[in-house]
Amino acid sequence: MTRKPELKGRPELRGRAARLAHLLPTGRAQAARTPFVLLVVVLLGGGLIGLLVLNSALSEGAFRLDDLQRETKELTDEEQALRRDIDAYSAPDALQRRARELGMVPGGDPAFLGPDGKVKGVPGEASAARAPLVLAPEALATATAPPPSPEASPRSPHASTPGR
Numbered sequence: 001m002t003r004k005p006e007l008k009g010r011p012e013l014r015g016r017a018a019r020l021a022h023l024l025p026t027g028r029a030q031a032a033r034t035p036f037v038l039l040v041v042v043l044l045g046g047g048l049i050g051l052l053v054l055n056s057a058l059s060e061g062a063f064r065l066d067d068l069q070r071e072t073k074e075l076t077d078e079e080q081a082l083r084r085d086i087d088a089y090s091a092p093d094a095l096q097r098r099a100r101e102l103g104m105v106p107g108g109d110p111a112f113l114g115p116d117g118k119v120k121g122v123p124g125e126a127s128a129a130r131a132p133l134v135l136a137p138e139a140l141a142t143a144t145a146p147p148p149s150p151e152a153s154p155r156s157p158h159a160s161t162p163g164r
Contacts, residue, residue, distance in 0.1 A: 110123060
């Protein structure tokens with residue numbers, strides 16, 4: 001019986017295990033560490049650089065979002081101020097005051113034409129209590145004229161319809 005010398009760190013194998021053991025390398029194979037270490041360092045460095053780029057892009061987007069939100073707030077405030085101005089100018093008392101400043105007077109009683117061409121109602125003349133006031137456009141904002149009194153000029157209840 002011949003015995004094979006026992007390899008270091010390996011027990012003696014018999015039978016099928018011995019035949020399979022010849023297929024495996026006998027020495028301890030040690031891979032070079034330098035390529036592996038370089039690969040790990042490159043992967044970690046690439047990951048860190050990728051995180052830095054991603055963080056920078058997110059920060060830039062956050063600053064842009066902040067600027068857009070501020071701009072939206074300013075435009076919303078401006079829109080609300082313009083709406084308040086429109087509401088103030090279109091209020092009935094403001095319209096009446098501005099019309100008086102321009103020299104307009106309230107109209108008289110209206111007359112209506114029916115579908116057959118007949119006049120319905122008795123038209124009245126517009127009464128001007130005083131001469132119309134004509135102002136320059138820049139003075140319209142500051143000038144206010146007192147409303148004309150309705151007793152200043154009497155209306156004719158029997159005014160004729162023009163063209164009749």
